Amino acid sequence: MIVQKYKDMLKGKSVIRQLSEFATARGAEIGYENVFDFSLGNPSVPTPQKFTDVMIELLQNHDPMELHGYSQSLGIPAVREKVAQSLNKRFGMQYTGNHIFMTTGAAGAIAHAVRCVTQPGDEVLTFAPYFPEYQPYINLSGAVLKVVPANTEDFQINFQLFEEMLTEKVMAVLINTPNNPSGVVYTTDTVRKLTEIMAAKEKEYGHDIFLISDEPYREIVFEGTDAPYVSGFYNNSLSCYSYSKSLSLPGERIGYVAVNPACTDAEYITNMCAQISRGTGHNCPPSIIQLAVAEVLDLTADLSVYETNCNILYKELTSLGFECVKPGGTFYMFPKALEEDAIAFSEKAKAYDLILVPGDTFGAPGYFRLAYCIDTEKVERSLPAFRKFVREQYPQRISC
């Protein structure tokens, strides 16, 4: 029979999608170039030309039987080895190909990581503000996501609440740094303190607590930002990566789980992921995409536009009286709304063709997310709209 649980999920439409649809509809009226659509986290710069060249070269010169043949369910061995070597070189790790499980993006990576280290009913902690898809990612696996409220001072971690919530039922902690939606990067101090607390609790409870580190924005870090490689701090770490953002390939669904070689049962985990795949229907990411990405592991799209946009928006919004923690990376920022109810705030902004996502969606009411992965020219054109919006709607808040 039709399963009601999934049917019921259809009733809830994501706020982000509603706003994006509003932007599209409004664009049909006044031209999409005149809608300041900050709703969606889609890369706005093309993949490196080399990725395209490698794809064409593979198609032109390689035996199609081999090129399009089954990959092992863990991924193509030579690709896994190259990913390991690239991570070792950049982050001083000791991965081998055996520690890498190729996945269909970070969503696939988290789906496998969480099933490796949690049983149904176990708790997984994450920190607000957080990517809302963590709810289905974790809860549909049978584990239970619990959200540690935000440290709104700097969007690092509220350690007091974390320690209180890190009970014996917690088998994994899921973090996302650089963070969607705040744009904040956890500092070395934050990662050190987080992992020290986890290590102490592992000892106290007598069981592993895994750190699942979701890192799709790892390559988008702005000048002067301290951006430690999380798995270097904690043995029981599973890094979940996606090339969606760094190589601007969100549709091609390619990423991996990297298992810290020092973690419990490290020699089994990627093979366990392959067993889990048999149930999720994942199997392996597409062969040709694996092979092509392996040739551009140390490249990125031209990500500089995101920092440019960030600086423009941060300067303007703070001068307009917004409180905002300055992002250290990503293509998001997460200012405080100018009234308590960020949903009402976002609703009012629509009249100025400013599409802003209320922070409630991310577990941090009172804030709003700007996804500034759009052309700089459009960012600049949005500034008068912000000024007008604030001047007309919140005259008491503005100094100029």
Added chain:
Amino acid sequence: MIVQKYKDMLKGKSVIRQLSEFATARGAEIGYENVFDFSLGNPSVPTPQKFTDVMIELLQNHDPMELHGYSQSLGIPAVREKVAQSLNKRFGMQYTGNHIFMTTGAAGAIAHAVRCVTQPGDEVLTFAPYFPEYQPYINLSGAVLKVVPANTEDFQINFQLFEEMLTEKVMAVLINTPNNPSGVVYTTDTVRKLTEIMAAKEKEYGHDIFLISDEPYREIVFEGTDAPYVSGFYNNSLSCYSYSKSLSLPGERIGYVAVNPACTDAEYITNMCAQISRGTGHNCPPSIIQLAVAEVLDLTADLSVYETNCNILYKELTSLGFECVKPGGTFYMFPKALEEDAIAFSEKAKAYDLILVPGDTFGAPGYFRLAYCIDTEKVERSLPAFRKFVREQYPQRISC
């Protein structure tokens, strides 16, 4: 903590994989061309040149932002529409794009279909001989796979046992026609009788019983074979397709679920699949592969080699005294072993460099599977080995 269930699965190594590894090792000794490796179901003919040409054209001439951008989690709308139209034209169905959910191959399709229509603990019936991956596909979803013993007379369906096992707990029936491993195609009579029984039981029990039809071999049907389109016979049908075999693209992970427009809640099912995806980490198949496949929907690789190989082997094996139901399609056949214990039989064959998979793996002990997706030249060279094997090991069985 590390989940023991998946760790335990690592102890069981599939017989097919063991045999394939033996073949590879033996190949290193005597040259792989001298090992008659009938173990693996990998296509042996290249993808149509047009697929390659379309891929290159997309890479050369299309905006990379659009080409590699996020697909909707149901698949790219224009691709879904083209798949629907192709099925309608070929099979007289009434699909629209809304009835098509694009997946990473048939494994992804079945993973979503089974979660749509079964709760944990519900039973799913399949028929021996069956593809062994159905065990993890179904059981790791929480449902329970039960296997109706084979009708060894013709590898159609043992209806008496089916009716006995089709209790109130059964929410879905999973079939695979053309069949791996038997090569047999269910006749119109078989499909009609199957669906009539299911329809009667739906009425009796007062709940839906879905037919999940796994069809990766749908395009590999030999001359004169009656090969009905299953979903045309039963409203509550979900067709699970993969392009792995028809287009020789097993590594590229592309397929779909096609929801019969007349089934219960037809308007919800593909959207439910997209909700399920959020938990499995599936999201969507790679954009470029979706776009390329959409341009070659009605093409296939040159599949004629499989029929040629089938005829050569069938003639030789039956003349050697093997009992065998003649395949109507696929690239498999499933003769009766020359002794009761097919595992012992397969073990003895290895001495003749014949790699044959015992039927126990497929729920039909006493039989063995030949995957003849290899070059015809090699099939011909294998015949003396079969003769020698039978003459020396089973002299009483041979007439010549």
